[in-house]
Amino acid sequence: MAIGWYLAVSAIVFALGAAGVMVRRNPLVVLLCLELMLNGANLALIAFARMWGNGDGQILAIVVMTVAACEVCIGLGMIVAIHRRRLPVDVDELRELQG
Amino acid sequence: MSAVLFFIAGFGAIAGAVGVVMLRDPFYAVLALVGHLLALAVLFLLLRAEFVAAVQVVVYAGAVMVLYVFVVAYVGGREEPVGDLLRGRGPAGAQLRLGAAILGGALLVELLIALLGTGLKAVGGEGAPYAPGPHAYGTPAYIGELLLTKFLIVFEVASFLLTVAAVGAVVLARRRIGLEEDEEERERLTPLDLLRPRESGTMAEGVGGVSYEAALARAQSAAESMPDGRPSDPGRASSGEPVGAGAGAGSASEGDGW
Secondary structure, eight states, X not given: OOHHHHHHHHHHHHHHHHHHHHHOOOHHHHHXXXXXXXXXXXXXXXXXXXXXXXXXXXXXXXXXXXXXXXXXXXXXXXXXXXXXXXXXXXXXXXXXXXX | OHHHHHHHHHHHHHHHHHHHHHOSSHHHHHHHHHHHHXXXXXXXXXXXXXXXXXXXXXXXXXXXHHHHHHHHHHXXXXXXXXXXXXXXXXXXXXXXXXXXXXXXXXXXXXXXXXXXXXXXXXXXXXXXXXXXXXXXXXXXXXXXXHHHTTTHHHHHHHHHHHHHHHHHHHHHHSOOTTTSOOHHHHTTSOTHHHHSOTTOOOHHHHHHOOOHHHHHHHHHHHHHTTTTSSOXXXXXXXXXXXXXXXXXXXXXXXXXXX
């Protein structure tokens, strides 16, 4: 398969993730859509790495996975803390940063 | 063969992504993301990124998604009503969400133009020549050599970032004293906790850090606040927070800096 097809899939996945981040209200699902965007970027990175036969893109993809794992860690910790304080788990209602 | 596999995996990846965005139950959204990640791992294999595909399946679809499932089970994500997803609450919400869908479409068009409309001739090609072998492109040996020679600093920075994130998550999600000590949790301590020898290695000690003195103090405070149910606490009452009946007498610290 030509590399362009992989790039098309990655663009579709990224756009779907971006639309999901804007549309959904549950912060858990917003985090999932962020994962979608990161995965679309990863697919583009690996497709370009294959295009040039160079491993740098794959290393960058692994680093992106690490950053995604950190983001999940912090994001889920924040959601658990929000839930513990009995605040609504809803991004529309959590619009003030009051303590 | 590779074309058939590509279309199956690509369709699976896009279907999984649509599922994550559209399914209203967060648990099913997590499952859709797992399917999406597995399909993406197949695409990685087709692109000769064996090690990254294995990492994707083991770490991402395995470990990270288990974390998600745990949090969904703990928080119990609220189901969004079916028509509510695009309609929102009120006319402003409807316009915003329609605008979000239009923005997503515009982003897709822009990305496709940027990625496929480039002058790069190689975008239409099959990629660089590939020769199989023990140290070939994409194998663990190849990735490991790159990580520990050319990208050593990146490797170390990534590990440091993971450490910071782990500490941050523990700080964020730790149990804060006096914040959530409601009746339900108080009932978990039975009078038998007082009779049991201290440091007996029970589950409660390991998880909650319950010592003999703490159990005694909590039982006493529970007994004291039983008649009226809510001990007076002016600092917390004025802040208007929906704290439970807790703020257990002696242990209510003001150190919840959130």
